[in-house]
Amino acid sequence: MSKVIERPRYVCALGGAIGTIQSLPRAIPILHSSSGCGGNLAGALSGASGYNGGNYCGGQALPSSNVSERDIVFGGEGRLQEQIENTLKVMDGDLYFVVTGCMVEMIGDNVHAVTKRFKGEKLPVLAAETVSFKGNSYYGYELVLETLFRDFVEPAPVKDAGTVNLWGVVPMQDVFWKGNLGVLKSLLKKLGYETNTFFGQGETLENLKNSGKASLNIVVSDAYGIEAAKVFEEVHGVPYITVPLPIGDHGTSRFLRTVGKALGVDEIKVEKLIQEERKAYYPYLERLADVYNDLDFQRYATVVGDPNYTQAVTRFLSDDIGWLPELVVITDILGEEQKERVLASFGEYESGLRPEIVFDEDASSVVGYINRHWPQNQGQKYHKGFAPGVIIGSVMERDTAEQFKVPLLPVTYPISNRVVLNRAYVGYSGGLTLAEDVLSLVVAHR
């Protein structure tokens, strides 16, 4: 029997796919599944992603074949065809995307055979077999991207040196995805590049369709979107790099140097940009210097969540605001190769920090790791356990935070106790936002 994961921090592949498609401009997901999938997933996605309910044709308004027993016994392809026809008639989109639930995958419905019948119609109908017994949200995200790259992005033999694509920030799973993508796009603009982020503010399907002409794909993750990048490279001949999600000066400066190097940007230009950004960034933090010392703002921290955020938050806490994020719990299911890449992103701290990093999918295990890392006071005067401490994680760390009587800032999925619109944590500006949020916790009782 396989291991049970207590309170997982993702939904199924179908859910990941829906979250991804509904975040694309003017794309309409069509579910080929039973009616429960769409309803449950819409609730799970919205409630856990800072109440991002999806827009037109998202959230609870998802077209679905709602297969019933009859369709299971005889096969659901006919029902799907009908659903696609009807959706094309009544829903106003520019791209239709069929994704599948477990039951139709079990019985082997051939969705590609059905969508093929719509080839040559005015609007494209794509399909991905989002087999939820094979993976979670992130797998669904990869599958959608792979399908878009294979079947929607047009071949572009001539590349444009001034254009890049960027992904790896997973819509919904990164609750701040929209804001984050916007920040990354404008940073790269300052380096002189046009960036397609596909999901961010102001993106269009047209940009996605023409993304084959980009000169580089930047995967802002050591775990997600890499398979899709391989597909992009294979189909469109565009190379890719992976780079950790950047928060604050230290993370973002590394990000700019890595990307600049890969793009062959003049080093002087990159350093100049970094200096400019720092000039804007540090004065804000300097304003806090006195009070930071007088009121002792420094804290121990436990960072819990996905690989993208945990490494970024840890570097930010350690090197940008001088905290002691000594314990990191990474909660996603990762392969050995992924783990290695992820571990490598937790090094070279300016502060000399050597955080303890554990991979564990269970929310309740965090307590044990905290107690192990910071043993409780056993009569000794200066041994006070995890205090003064802060947990940066998801809403699932609430019980743990209460138990240790420390504040919690939820920044990783799921987040149900914050409403998130365009807040961003990445980049220099996002670093300041995160500084505001974590340091406010320290003064919250005043």
Place this chain on the structure above:
Amino acid sequence: MAKKIKQIAIYGKGGIGKSTTTSNISAALSVAGYKVMQFGCDPKSDSTNTLRGGEYIPTVLDTLRDKQIVRAHDVIFEGFNGIYCVEAGGPAPGVGCAGRGIITSVSLLKQQKVFEELDLDYVIYDVLGDVVCGGFAVPVREGIAEHVFTVTSADFMAIYAANNLFKGIHKYSTEGGALLGGVIANSINAPYAKDIVDDFVARTHTQVMEYVPRSVSVTQAELQGKTTIEADPDSNQAKVYKSLAQKIINHTESKVPAPMETSELRQWAAEWGKQLVALESGLIAPAAAGNL
């Protein structure tokens, strides 16, 4: 006080003679005065053909495809001597889920309590070849049938299939599933064929219910769309089927079989193979062959 309905499932490798044997058992039970339903659990839906003059009846699933709600009485057809015939039916080959179809059909009749209403003595499920998935194990599972009989010949592939079925029964036996009544040895003509089946049942801790010879009377009856019981009631073959039916009537206690491990089964088959080769090449005197 409702009487207890005896529910029986017949399994076995594809083409081994399940439907022929089942229909003859149904016919013999019916002639003996019992109220019988034969339930074909096979998308081919030909189980009850020889009870209905060779014709196909509309299946539960065909009916379900056309209407949202199916009344059990729309899918029950009377055949020879008033036997109730039902075919589960199923999707076209290669699409949908035939296993789910069986579950749907069986539970539809169960829900509508037709077995009780028709005051049946016997329900016999004739189930498709190999138990490929959960759906086809339904009659064994969930206490729908209490007794399972396996049709097998002395061919090794048929015995493999029987052994696989035993594994399934073994697995479900702890969860209130059906138990094994015994083996119906079909097409047993050569003397060694009986010995092979006897040896198999001894090793797997079960019994042979009946040895049914291969007979042209079966073929002739089938060509007329009839069972042997109907077409040729006084034949020897009909007597064999009647004797089999009587043994099923008398049968009360089924058991958990002891299936062989795959490697054990292979070795067992290989040893028999060697003996058969020796027999063919005349190394063993024909007189001694009867003892093999």
